[in-house]
Amino acid sequence: MDAFLAAGAAFLDPYLLGIVLIGTLGGVVVGAMPGLSSTMATALLLPFTLTMEPIPAIALLSALYCAGTYGGSITAILVNAPGAPPAAATAFDGYPLAQQGRAGLALGMAAVSSVIGGIVSVIVLIIAAPLLARVAYDFGPPEYFALSLFGLSMLATISGESAVKNLIGGAFGVLIATIGMDFTTGVDRFTFGFWELSEGIHFIPVMIGLFAGCEFLIQAGKLDQPQIRAALDAVRLPSWADFKKCLPTIGRSCGIGTFIGLLPAEGGTVAAMIGYNEAKRWAKDKSLFGKGDIRGVAGPEAANNAATGAAMVPTLALGIPGSATTAIILGALLVHGLRPGPHLFTETPTLLYAIFMAMLLANVVFGVFGLLGAKLFARVTLIPIRFLWPSVFVLACIGAYALEQSVLDVWIMVGAGLLGFVLKRYGFAAAPIIMGLILGELVENSLKQSLIIFDHEWLRFLDRPIVVAFLTLTLLSAVWPLVSAWRARRAAEATAG
Amino acid sequence: MGISPAEDRAAIKAARIPRDFVVAMAILAFCAGTYVVTLGFAEAPSAVAQNVQPATFPRLVLGVIAVFASVLAVTSFRRDSARKRPVKLIAVATGAMMIAFVIAFDTLGFIAAMVLYSLAMPALWGERRWRIVIPFALLFPAAVYVIFVLGLGVHFDPGLLGIN
Numbered sequence: 001m002d003a004f005l006a007a008g009a010a011f012l013d014p015y016l017l018g019i020v021l022i023g024t025l026g027g028v029v030v031g032a033m034p035g036l037s038s039t040m041a042t043a044l045l046l047p048f049t050l051t052m053e054p055i056p057a058i059a060l061l062s063a064l065y066c067a068g069t070y071g072g073s074i075t076a077i078l079v080n081a082p083g084a085p086p087a088a089a090t091a092f093d094g095y096p097l098a099q100q101g102r103a104g105l106a107l108g109m110a111a112v113s114s115v116i117g118g119i120v121s122v123i124v125l126i127i128a129a130p131l132l133a134r135v136a137y138d139f140g141p142p143e144y145f146a147l148s149l150f151g152l153s154m155l156a157t158i159s160g161e162s163a164v165k166n167l168i169g170g171a172f173g174v175l176i177a178t179i180g181m182d183f184t185t186g187v188d189r190f191t192f193g194f195w196e197l198s199e200g201i202h203f204i205p206v207m208i209g210l211f212a213g214c215e216f217l218i219q220a221g222k223l224d225q226p227q228i229r230a231a232l233d234a235v236r237l238p239s240w241a242d243f244k245k246c247l248p249t250i251g252r253s254c255g256i257g258t259f260i261g262l263l264p265a266e267g268g269t270v271a272a273m274i275g276y277n278e279a280k281r282w283a284k285d286k287s288l289f290g291k292g293d294i295r296g297v298a299g300p301e302a303a304n305n306a307a308t309g310a311a312m313v314p315t316l317a318l319g320i321p322g323s324a325t326t327a328i329i330l331g332a333l334l335v336h337g338l339r340p341g342p343h344l345f346t347e348t349p350t351l352l353y354a355i356f357m358a359m360l361l362a363n364v365v366f367g368v369f370g371l372l373g374a375k376l377f378a379r380v381t382l383i384p385i386r387f388l389w390p391s392v393f394v395l396a397c398i399g400a401y402a403l404e405q406s407v408l409d410v411w412i413m414v415g416a417g418l419l420g421f422v423l424k425r426y427g428f429a430a431a432p433i434i435m436g437l438i439l440g441e442l443v444e445n446s447l448k449q450s451l452i453i454f455d456h457e458w459l460r461f462l463d464r465p466i467v468v469a470f471l472t473l474t475l476l477s478a479v480w481p482l483v484s485a486w487r488a489r490r491a492a493e494a495t496a497g
Numbered sequence: 498m499g500i501s502p503a504e505d506r507a508a509i510k511a512a513r514i515p516r517d518f519v520v521a522m523a524i525l526a527f528c529a530g531t532y533v534v535t536l537g538f539a540e541a542p543s544a545v546a547q548n549v550q551p552a553t554f555p556r557l558v559l560g561v562i563a564v565f566a567s568v569l570a571v572t573s574f575r576r577d578s579a580r581k582r583p584v585k586l587i588a589v590a591t592g593a594m595m596i597a598f599v600i601a602f603d604t605l606g607f608i609a610a611m612v613l614y615s616l617a618m619p620a621l622w623g624e625r626r627w628r629i630v631i632p633f634a635l636l637f638p639a640a641v642y643v644i645f646v647l648g649l650g651v652h653f654d655p656g657l658l659g660i661n
Binding site for chain 1: 516517520524531534535538539541545546547548549550551552554555558559561562565566568569572575576578581584585587588590591592595596598599602603607611614615618619622623624629633637641645649650651652653
């Protein structure tokens with residue numbers, strides 16, 4: 001209770017309130033820009049939060065995360081170009097609605113359902129995170145090893161071209177994490193004689209490069225694609241009839257988004273896709289889906305925002321990221337000297353309550369911004385990309401440099417951007433690599449500690465029920481996409497035959 | 498009876514090595530090369546290493562990657578990834594500009610590099626409205642300087658031109 005009051009008192013400080021408002025505003029603007037996602041924005045902003053106290057720093061990133069997830073819907077509806085991947089499903093019906101001259105209705109419903117989804121998820125976060133942390137309090141290295149393996153195996157089920165490629169990406173991230181001095185033995189690994197690499201490759205430049213540097217190159221290939229912006233009527237709140245029609249969809253999507261967000265590695269994009277599919281599946285009249293059904297906007301928007309708070313649950317309680325953006329927030333906690341996990345709840349409860357409050361506030365504020373200022377935010381799509389993206393690249397360079405004030409980090413960022421671009425062309429997404437990079441140290445250290453505890457008898461992992469449960473889930477989540485693809489192919493062959 | 502063009506195309510498609518198979522082979526080659534690198538890691542005394550040598554974990558990860566790459570190779574004959582259009586020249590030029598910017602950052606100094614880049618990059622992307630490009634090339638670096646150098650205390654080396 002003292003911690004709650006302390007966090008509440010911190011929010012009476014205009015500085016912290018201002019930080020959350022700026023984060024929310026920034027999130028909506030960034031989310032609204034096609035190609036610029038809240039993931040990229042948090043990655044870019046993270047180095048500059050290092051000079052801040054932990055509470056404002058994490059509050060800023062959390063607010064940006066919540067608002068950015070909503071902001072993506074603006075361009076999805078107006079220009080059929082989702083500002084962020086979680087808004088991709090919103091475009092299916094949002095853009096047709098805008099073409100019919102009902103952009104205001106779509107934007108209004110997106111704002112309302114996003115706020116509801118976001119607030120539900122923060123409530124789940126407030127309730128579930130301490131409970132999960134209490135369970136995890138007794139976890140030892142073997143449990144953490146099994147849990148981090150489970151987190152990595154969940155990469156198989158995130159959206160992307162192929163489950164196997166996501167798993168390879170995750171393992172590649174873990175391999176990058178081994179670069180530098182082995183902390184147990186003091187032996188250099190993969191440093192090739194460069195002493196600068198002895199401290200390892202910091203995940204921030206890699207992250208900025210994989211998200212911002214790579215996107216810069218992708219945008220270069222899209223210069224000849226014209227964007228057609230739908231006319232925007234006045235943004236109005238959905239009528240009671242619209243709301244009543246969407247209420248079951250919103251409720252269902254809140255549940256879907258929360259569940260998906262709770263799973264390690266899964267995030268808003270998967271939640272939104274399932275939210276959309278379920279909205280369509282449960283609808284009695286499906287004929288308007290894809291042509292401008294308002295439930296096709298409410299479903300994915302409630303789901304992707306419901307995933308935001310829920311994705312923070314494993315991030316804060318276990319130190320296992322719930323999504324790509326929460327992986328960056330996890331990184332922010334680490335660089336601020338905080339170790340996410342159960343101890344965070346006993347050692348720095350004020351920080352946690354401040355995060356909860358920042359997210360709650362951000363959800364309310366972006367709803368207001370969304371309803372009152374969608375027309376204004378939509379204007380960010382008018383910023384010429386010939387100036388926007390070169391500026392983003394400069395900010396990416398500064399972000400990579402500012403961490404250690406080292407040009408080597410800028411080279412690493414550029415290298416990661418170029419590598420990310422090549423990998424993307426071959427179907428490898430950035431998010432699994434980042435997840436692997438962030439979890440790599442935990443996987444290696446917990447494995448080493450476990451082997452010492454078990455006197456190098458691998459089978460003793462199976463003596464611990466929680467480990468067995470996580471390893472079973474790991475196996476299931478890694479194999480399930482392959483089995484499901486095989487079944488789908490069999491079904492397709494049977495239909496064709 | 499001759500072969501129809503459609504059959505001909507289908508035969509060529511069937512004979513083509515799957516794209517993902519080539520990717521999987523490249524990954525396996527990477528794993529093999531990286532494994533060779535791990536052979537060069539120094540051995541730690543067993544009392545320090547506690548039976549987990551520095552190379553053990555990276556080799557384990559390489560093994561995992563190799564297994565997944567093998568799965569990718571096998572499955573590629575049933576389901577291959579879609580072929581992408583060739584990389585556009587402008588994307589290659591943009592990549593070169595990224596590298597050029599970092600070289601200029603390291604040699605000329607950040608501010609000078611930024612002014613040059615802010616002029617060149619929009620021009621490379623086809624922007625010819627110099628009335629916008631020139632103010633952008635002056636105002637954007639100025640804004641960056643005010644926010645990051647004066648505001649956030651980020652220090653940039655002055656470089657050859659000594660502008661800081």
